[in-house]
Amino acid sequence: MEVSLLTAFWLLSFSLVMVPGADWAYAISAGLRERAIAPAITGMLLGYLAITVVVAAGVGALVAKAPAVMAVLTFVGAAYLLWIGGNILARPAVPTVAAERAPDAALDWSVRGFAVSGLNPKALLLFLALLPQFTRATDAWSIPMQIGALGLLHMINCAVVYSVVGLGSKMVLRTRPSVARRVSQVSGAAMVLIAVLLCVEQLLSFR
Numbered sequence: 001m002e003v004s005l006l007t008a009f010w011l012l013s014f015s016l017v018m019v020p021g022a023d024w025a026y027a028i029s030a031g032l033r034e035r036a037i038a039p040a041i042t043g044m045l046l047g048y049l050a051i052t053v054v055v056a057a058g059v060g061a062l063v064a065k066a067p068a069v070m071a072v073l074t075f076v077g078a079a080y081l082l083w084i085g086g087n088i089l090a091r092p093a094v095p096t097v098a099a100e101r102a103p104d105a106a107l108d109w110s111v112r113g114f115a116v117s118g119l120n121p122k123a124l125l126l127f128l129a130l131l132p133q134f135t136r137a138t139d140a141w142s143i144p145m146q147i148g149a150l151g152l153l154h155m156i157n158c159a160v161v162y163s164v165v166g167l168g169s170k171m172v173l174r175t176r177p178s179v180a181r182r183v184s185q186v187s188g189a190a191m192v193l194i195a196v197l198l199c200v201e202q203l204l205s206f207r
Contacts (some may be wrong), residue, residue, distance in 0.1 A: 001010045002113075002136070002139070005134050005136070006134075006150075006153065008134065008150075009134045009150055009153060009154075010150060010153055010157070011129075011131070012098070012128070013150075013153060013154045013157050014161075015124070016161075017154070017158055017161045018161060019113040020190075021190075021193050021194065022116055022120065022190070023044055023116060023117060023162060024095045024162070024165055024190075025085075025186075025188070025190040025194075026040060026042075026044065026084070026112070026113060026116050027040065027041065027162040027163075027165040027166040027169070028165060028166065028169045029082055029188070030109060030113075030165035031165070031167060031168070031169030032170065033109075033172040035106065036106070037110045037163065037166035037167060038106075039106035039109040039110040039113070040109040040110070040112070040113045040166070041111025041113065041158075041159060041162045041163060041166065042110050042113065043109060043110035043111060043112060043114040043115075043116075043117075043160065044111065044113040044114070044116055044117040044162065045113075045117075045122075045155050045158060045159055046110070046113075046118070047113065047114040047115070047116065047118030047119070047123075048112050048117050048123065048151065048154060048158060049155060050114075050118045050124055051117070051118060051124055051127050051151070052127065052147065052148060052150075052151025052152070052154075052155075052196070053090045053148075054124070054133075055104055055124070055128055055147055055151070056147040056148050057144070062101075066201030068206075071090070071202055075135030075199065075202065078121055078194075078195040078196070078202075080116070080119055082098050082192055083194040083196065084112060084116070084197075085188045085189065085190070086113075086188070086190075086192065087188070087194070088133045088185070089188040089189060102114055107140070107195035111182050121147070131147045131150050131151065132147070134146075134150055135147060135150075139176050152199070
């Protein structure tokens with residue numbers, strides 16, 4: 001692929017990843033738990049990998065053209081965000097010695113991370129809108145290979161940014177339980193708000 005195309009996509013991808021959203025909220029929540037950052041981010045990256053494969057295979061275009069399927073994906077993703085955000089609001093993370101001795105299951109964080117990104121219809125539509133624009137039919141690589149490479153570049157950006165967010169929340173808030181509790185509540189509220197906005201936007205599209 002052309003270096004100029006990769007560079008342009010990298011800059012666009014990085015700017016999008018830097019915008020706080022559900023992924024940021026989840027990374028912050030993971031940072032307040034012992035040994036949860038790596039599995040949480042791994043799960044989110046696997047979610048983006050799944051979306052990349054779907055788009056590269058051409059399935060994403062078919063899904064985007066089916067309003068009923070997109071509506072179901074939107075409500076399922078919103079419901080999951082509501083569930084995670086509600087749980088965080090009900091039980092905000094507060095760093096304690098006991099929490100450090102009893103880390104949460106890594107698999108749970110990975111599965112939830114996969115759902116946060118993989119069930120996000122906005123991410124699917126974003127990939128559908130952006131990735132094809134940075135491909136060239138005349139390139140030596142096939143279109144699916146080019147989309148795969150772009151998806152991988154986006155995942156690298158996600159891995160770096162979300163790791164910094166998670167580790168930053170861990171280092172800054174570890175010694176401030178009261179602040180950590182408020183930040184955890186804010187991250188949970190952000191997930192709930194995003195879920196509500198997804199549902200409202202989908203309902204308005206029916207009109």
